[in-house]
Amino acid sequence: MKTMEKTVDEVRNQILDAAFARFGQYGLGKTTMAEIAKDCDMSAGNLYRYYPNKADIGAACAMRCFNEMDALLRDIIKRPGLTATEKLKTFVLEKFYHVYEQFSEQPKLYELVMYIQQEKFDIIQARLKGQQSLLAEILAEGNRSGEFDVSDILETASLIQAAVTIFNAPHFINSYPFEKLEDEAKGVVDLLVRGLGKRS
Amino acid sequence: MKTMEKTVDEVRNQILDAAFARFGQYGLGKTTMAEIAKDCDMSAGNLYRYYPNKADIGAACAMRCFNEMDALLRDIIKRPGLTATEKLKTFVLEKFYHVYEQFSEQPKLYELVMYIQQEKFDIIQARLKGQQSLLAEILAEGNRSGEFDVSDILETASLIQAAVTIFNAPHFINSYPFEKLEDEAKGVVDLLVRGLGKRS
DNA sequence: ATAATAAATATTTTGTAAAATATTTATTAA
DNA sequence: TTAATAAATATTTTACAAAATATTTATTAT
Secondary structure (H helix, E strand, C coil): CCCCCCCHHHHHHHHHHHHHHHHHHHCCCCCCHHHHHHHCCCCHHHHCCCCCCHHHHHHHHHHHHHHHHHHHHHHHHHCCCCCHHHHHHHHHHHHHHHHHHHHHHCCCHHHHHHHHHHHCHHHHHHHHHHHHHHHHHHHHHHHHHCCCCCCCHHHHHHHHHHHHHHHCCHHHHCCCCHHHHHHHHHHHHHHHHHHHCCCC | CCCCCCCHHHHHHHHHHHHHHHHHHHCCCCCCHHHHHHHCCCCHHHHCCCCCCHHHHHHHHHHHHHHHHHHHHHHHHHCCCCCHHHHHHHHHHHHHHHHHHHHHHCCCHHHHHHHHHHHCHHHHHHHHHHHHHHHHHHHHHHHHHCCCCCCCHHHHHHHHHHHHHHHCCHHHHCCCCHHHHHHHHHHHHHHHHHHHCCCC
């Protein structure tokens, strides 16, 4: 491995940086391959040595977003000194904050996510599965600590996801004011936590 | 009031019948005023004596849907012999079934609802407020019977709405299989009901 | 007057050719 | 050979005229 030469992965990353900045700002449709190439000081044709096509660059950008989000969520789970209840609340709230911020900073991200949802639904599904596992971990921890009393952990994780979907779905994020969504997210997760606990 | 002549309301209804059938089948965009008029044996121009424009006919169609739905939901609340818990579950499930059926029977209704959501958001909001009141009634009844222990009834009604939104939002209804949504709706409402009950 | 229509006009949609852009291929450089 | 480019080609978007449709107005009938 030469020290001064760029590796393929480095170039891929450079392309992704450029594409992400443009896609988030101007959208997938209004960004040209030529522009991305110029930002990377290369020809448009050369992009195809690193990605099969524009759509896949879009998908890779979305993936980067998603991975960032997942890292954040995994981090919450590992945070020491939090009860399972606190972790669950933090999980839902920080996810909401993070999605909200991303859409504020990169207004055209919405378009990108909509596209992925339409064309690469399997990516979305895989992510949901991944987050379901994280939620399941929290539930298992809560069961052990006596905070929760959940029999089917995976199913319950899926139910929690469904109940808070509205707080990370782009469509709703863009339709309601921040305060309202924030308050409701807090309220819903509190209600769910009550439901997860032991009966009298 | 003449016995043989149509009242204005009757004509309005006739127009709505014709429009609803076409909008639900072919969508707002692919239905012309001329077609609706023909179905009613009148000229296109004459439609404007009963509705200000095509969009408002669309809104009136949506309203009819909504009112039907609300009647169904009010009916559930009055159903004798059901506990508040059963009413809440029925409320969420039947609403889901009803929306699902409507979209199955009238595939282009989706387009209409999307349009209303975009252009006449206040209509959607008014409806949600109305349904919130119905939920609040159920909660109050549950409080009285000892099934629930809810302090802020209106706020909690709003939280329940948020948590089950995914089961009546057109976008999700069209993206996931019936079985999955049905199971999750049942699961979520069960979880919420647990959360509404008295603590140990 | 009221209800309706047909004709006139305004607006939107559609079809399509030109332009822009994505992608592939041929060529050059290291 | 690998990396890159420029040129060639395929595909998509745009611009805009023609056609369709929505809406208004003038006219007729009751």
